Amino acid sequence: MAPTPSSKNHTTPTPSSKLHQTHVNSRTPQSKHRLNFNSAKPSPNPNSTAMKEGGTPPEHPVEVIGRIRDYPDKKEKSLSALQVNSDCRSLRVRTDIGYRDFTLDGVSLSEEEDLDEFYKKFVESRIDGVKLGDKCTIMMYGPTGAGKSHTMFGSVKQPGIVYRSLKDILGDGNEESDENSEKKVGVGTFVHVTVLEIYNEEIYDLLSTTNGGGGFAFGWSKACASKVKLEVIGKKAKNATFISGTEAIKISKEIQKVEKRRIVKSTLCNERSSRSHCMIILDVPTVGGRLMLVDMAGSENIEQAGQTGLEAKMQTAKINQGNIALKRVVESIANGDSHVPFRDSKLTMLLQDSFEDDKSKILMILCASPDPKELHKTISTLEYGAKAKCIVRGPHTPLKEKGTEDSSSTVILGSRIAVMDQFIYKLQMENKLKEKERNEAQKELMKKEEEMATLRAKLELVQGKGTELTEEQINLKVNERTQMLKNELEKKIQECQKMANEIVEMERRKMEERMFQQQQEFETLRRRLEDMEAELHRSRAESGSMEENTFAKRLQGIYSEDAGMVKSMDLDRSIDMDAGKRDVLVYKPEGNTFQAISGYPNISNLGEVEDPLFPNKSSLSTVFEEDEEGDDEGDTENLPVDEEVQKEVIEEKTIYSGLLDHDMSCLRTDPDHFSDLLKDSDVCMGAAPSRQALIQNIFTLCGNYRELSQHSVSPVPAQKNLEDIDSSVPIVKTIGEDYASAFAAEGLSNDLLPLCNPETIKKSPVNQTRMFKSSCDKENDSKENFNPTCGNLEVHVKWEAASKENPSVATTVKVGKDSSLADLRKQIELHLGADSPFTFLTIGDPSGAPMPKEQEVVTSVSKLPKCNNFSRGHLAYLRPVKGTQRFNHLPFTPLENMLPLTPKSHIKEVGTGLSPKIGEHLSRTPFVTVKRYLNEF
Numbered sequence: 043m044a045p046t047p048s049s050k051n052h053t054t055p056t057p058s059s060k061l062h063q064t065h066v067n068s069r070t071p072q073s074k075h076r077l078n079f080n081s082a083k084p085s086p087n088p089n090s091t092a093m094k095e096g097g098t099p100p101e102h103p104v105e106v107i108g109r110i111r112d113y114p115d116k117k118e119k120s121l122s123a124l125q126v127n128s129d130c131r132s133l134r135v136r137t138d139i140g141y142r143d144f145t146l147d148g149v150s151l152s153e154e155e156d157l158d159e160f161y162k163k164f165v166e167s168r169i170d171g172v173k174l175g176d177k178c179t180i181m182m183y184g185p186t187g188a189g190k191s192h193t194m195f196g197s198v199k200q201p202g203i204v205y206r207s208l209k210d211i212l213g214d215g216n217e218e219s220d221e222n223s224e225k226k227v228g229v230g231t232f233v234h235v236t237v238l239e240i241y242n243e244e245i246y247d248l249l250s251t252t253n254g255g256g257g258f259a260f261g262w263s264k265a266c267a268s269k270v271k272l273e274v275i276g277k278k279a280k281n282a283t284f285i286s287g288t289e290a291i292k293i294s295k296e297i298q299k300v301e302k303r304r305i306v307k308s309t310l311c312n313e314r315s316s317r318s319h320c321m322i323i324l325d326v327p328t329v330g331g332r333l334m335l336v337d338m339a340g341s342e343n344i345e346q347a348g349q350t351g352l353e354a355k356m357q358t359a360k361i362n363q364g365n366i367a368l369k370r371v372v373e374s375i376a377n378g379d380s381h382v383p384f385r386d387s388k389l390t391m392l393l394q395d396s397f398e399d400d401k402s403k404i405l406m407i408l409c410a411s412p413d414p415k416e417l418h419k420t421i422s423t424l425e426y427g428a429k430a431k432c433i434v435r436g437p438h439t440p441l442k443e444k445g446t447e448d449s450s451s452t453v454i455l456g457s458r459i460a461v462m463d464q465f466i467y468k469l470q471m472e473n474k475l476k477e478k479e480r481n482e483a484q485k486e487l488m489k490k491e492e493e494m495a496t497l498r499a500k501l502e503l504v505q506g507k508g509t510e511l512t513e514e515q516i517n518l519k520v521n522e523r524t525q526m527l528k529n530e531l532e533k534k535i536q537e538c539q540k541m542a543n544e545i546v547e548m549e550r551r552k553m554e555e556r557m558f559q560q561q562q563e564f565e566t567l568r569r570r571l572e573d574m575e576a577e578l579h580r581s582r583a584e585s586g587s588m589e590e591n592t593f594a595k596r597l598q599g600i601y602s603e604d605a606g607m608v609k610s611m612d613l614d615r616s617i618d619m620d621a622g623k624r625d626v627l628v629y630k631p632e633g634n635t636f637q638a639i640s641g642y643p644n645i646s647n648l649g650e651v652e653d654p655l656f657p658n659k660s661s662l663s664t665v666f667e668e669d670e671e672g673d674d675e676g677d678t679e680n681l682p683v684d685e686e687v688q689k690e691v692i693e694e695k696t697i698y699s700g701l702l703d704h705d706m707s708c709l710r711t712d713p714d715h716f717s718d719l720l721k722d723s724d725v726c727m728g729a730a731p732s733r734q735a736l737i738q739n740i741f742t743l744c745g746n747y748r749e750l751s752q753h754s755v756s757p758v759p760a761q762k763n764l765e766d767i768d769s770s771v772p773i774v775k776t777i778g779e780d781y782a783s784a785f786a787a788e789g790l791s792n793d794l795l796p797l798c799n800p801e802t803i804k805k806s807p808v809n810q811t812r813m814f815k816s817s818c819d820k821e822n823d824s825k826e827n828f829n830p831t832c833g834n835l836e837v838h839v840k841w842e843a844a845s846k847e848n849p850s851v852a853t854t855v856k857v858g859k860d861s862s863l864a865d866l867r868k869q870i871e872l873h874l875g876a877d878s879p880f881t882f883l884t885i886g887d888p889s890g891a892p893m894p895k896e897q898e899v900v901t902s903v904s905k906l907p908k909c910n911n912f913s914r915g916h917l918a919y920l921r922p923v924k925g926t927q928r929f930n931h932l933p934f935t936p937l938e939n940m941l942p943l944t945p946k947s948h949i950k951e952v953g954t955g956l957s958p959k960i961g962e963h964l965s966r967t968p969f970v971t972v973k974r975y976l977n978e979f
């Protein structure tokens with residue numbers, strides 16, 4: 043037997059001598075320490091379950107108290123995750139996902155309650171029971187560093203449960219004078235104290251050492267080697283050393299001294315972490331009371347303890363084995379298992395009586411840290427305590443005192459069922475509470491989610507608006523819009539270009555068509571010329587007249603070289619139009635001659651008949667006069683034809699009479715003189731134009747020809763030679779500009795053409811053209827000269843209804859006596875051209891029915907009615923073919939064709955600047971056109 047360090051005597055304690063012993067070396071009390079709780083005794087703590095023993099069958103043998111230590115470092119104190127509820131019995135643990143409540147028998151915060159208060163509040167009552175003979179086990183459970191040892195042993199300033207318990211049991215040494223000392227165990231009360239260490243599933247006697255000298259061991263093996271290992275027999279440690287004494291302070295010091303022999307190790311959780319369980323057994327032999335104080339090793343797992351290496355891990359595992367076994371024992375008892383695994387560890391073997399003895403009470407102090415980092419350990423500890431709290435025990439019926447085991451089992455089971463029902467009810471209530479809280483939390487969560495969604499939508503809206511207003515996006519959109527407009531513009535430009543190309547192409551095609559038509563017309567003219575030649579040949583064969591031959595030769599000469607080339611009736615561009623003066627051909631009626639007068643003032647100079655629209659252009663006024671439709675239309679048929687024609691001629695000449703009657707002398711030259719005149723004047727012949735001008739005139743041929751046809755459809759009958767014109771009427775025409783038209787209009791070809799030298803005419807294509815035109819217009823007149831036999835019958839051709847396009851008298855032609863209307867048609871067509879289709883009126887048909895064309899061949903001209911107003915000749919009425927439009931081919935360029943006719947008002951205005959007679963004539967002459975010269979010609 044090893045002596046305790048503080049033992050003063052070595053006498054073997056006996057029950058009778060215990061009262062006088064202060065320190066006693068003794069053996070483990072063994073079976074004699076087994077005491078029965080007296081169920082009739084009330085618990086000193088009214089809050090403890092012991093108070094219910096007598097009243098209520100179920101009993102909670104395990105009372106669970108929570109002890110929350112201070113923060114390890116108060117400077118870093120943060121919001122505690124542990125909150126003690128107002129009832130001081132439940133603890134709320136807050137986590138990231140919520141909180142959890144643990145209902146215990148009491149909760150103590152070391153911040154608020156020091157060890158003294160804690161002891162008085164939760165431990166003292168138990169000690170009082172022990173003094174009266176109760177058995178009580180106080181276990182310190184919790185993770186390392188939670189304050190188990192601190193609570194058990196305390197410090198210098200604050201003694202722990204060990205000292206306080208001894209003090210309560212043994213008194214502080216002044217009990218003799220204390221009047222209330224009767225409440226104490228009594229004077230002379232002593233205790234037996236045994237201190238055991240349970241390490242690595244071995245039990246060591248801390249009060250005994252192998253070397254007998256005691257001392258502290260360093261290192262596990264050495265420490266263990268110096269300790270006395272005990273065997274467990276039954277539920278007790280066999281041959282354990284104990285000390286006995288009556289002075290609390292001495293015993294307490296001895297206990298704290300040997301406690302230092304416990305194996306400790308510095309861990310991450312605790313600088314001096316207890317690696318073993320320490321069990322202090324206080325027996326109060328005088329009353330049979332027993333107090334077991336158990337300071338358990340930390341309940342942390344191996345990793346948290348920071349142990350490395352296989353041996354260390356094995357040691358930690360074995361240390362935890364006691365905790366795990368105790369946990370299983372608690373759970374088994376709480377669950378009412380038939381088998382409680384007490385023998386799984388040495389710790390539970392020694393604690394078996396504490397759980398099985400009906401009079402034994404267990405006070406489980408759950409030590410926990412308020413540090414949120416240790417929260418999971420705290421929760422695990424509280425769960426363990428909650429399970430231990432479920433341990434119930436039936437009414438006290440000592441096994442040996444029971445009559446039968448069945449009745450005892452029934453009572454125990456019944457009480458367990460009742461407790462379990464209560465526990466279930468409690469859990470259900472808690473569950474309902476939790477569910478209610480969960481629903482509220484869910485509602486709150488949904489509400490928050492809605493708010494979050496709303497805020498998110500607002501945020502997106504704000505962000506969207508923000509982005510809309512950014513300058514970059516505005517520029518981007520502007521650029522996009524600009525690019526789009528640019529593309530559209532380019533597209534439209536392309537379309538316009540395409541349209542312009544199409545228009546140009548169309549105009550080109552029109553020009554080509556027009557050229558083609560002009561060529562066709564030219565071909566027509568050429569064919570006519572051939573017909574004329576053929577007829578001339580035929581006439582020559584018939585008459586053999588030299589004069590006729592001359593005419594034929596002249597015609598041949600004209601057209602043989604340039605046939606199809608020059609047919610222009612246009613003005614001679616070779617004439618200098620810029621000259622301030624013009625050459626004027628003056629007709630002298632008395633001599634029946636023409637005289638060319640150089641330097642005669644330009645009409646524009648005289649009368650300012652210059653087109654204001656083209657001030658820089660020289661202009662030409664071609665003046666004709668015909669029947670006034672309104673005045674003469676009704677009288678045309680009544681008047682004799684000769685008078686009518688005569689009147690027209692006279693009126694036409696009247697236009698010019700005013701120009702010359704004041705100072706112009708009329709000359710009549712012989713043909714030679716006139717020929718010379720033409721040569722000398724260089725006007726009729728003019729300078730020979732270039733070849734290019736010739737070709738250009740070809741293309742103006744048809745247009746100008748039409749123009750002349752439009753305005754001067756030969757109102758003068760062919761037979762109206764110079765002799766037929768009143769000699770008192772002078773004729774003036776501008777030579778050069780309208781030289782040929784003057785010939786055509788005045789029917790001068792009969793007399794003048796023979797006077798012209800054919801060779802000279804050839805040299806002047808323009809004048810050739812004019813001469814030709816004049817000669818064409820006056821075809822019949824020419825024929826009369828060349829083929830007198832053809833002129834046996836003279837036919838006056840008139841339009842049925844006179845109009846601007848169709849003056850009353852179309853022409854007068856001469857045909858052979860045996861000629862048919864078909865022959866007459868040819869003559870008329872030569873005169874009128876192909877642009878004036880017509881039909882003959884049926885002879886003798888007063889209704890004026892048109893004559894079928896096939897009858898023209900079989901109808902003789904001689905059958906035409908005689909013309910009474912003429913000494914000879916017949917009268918033929920023509921009717922324009924309906925639906926035909928004359929001059930369907932406009933003669934000028936599109937621009938020229940758009941030029942309006944010179945308004946009468948303008949003519950009047952211009953006329954006022956002329957001599958009174960000219961103005962008078964111009965103002966009443968409706969057929970005045972202003973023709974523009976083109977520079978390119």
Ligand SMILES: Nc1ncnc2c1ncn2[C@@H]1O[C@H](COP(=O)(O)OP(=O)(O)OP(=O)(O)O)[C@@H](O)[C@H]1O
Nearest residue numbers: 111112152186187188189190191192312315316340
């Ligand atoms: N309530 C408290 N007030 C002041 N200090 C305390 C308190 N609880 C514990 N301590 C201190 O904390 C340290 C660790 O405490 P203690 O040794 O009691 O922990 P333990 O639970 O026993 O750990 P182990 O299981 O590792 O032995 C000690 O220094 C102790 O003084």
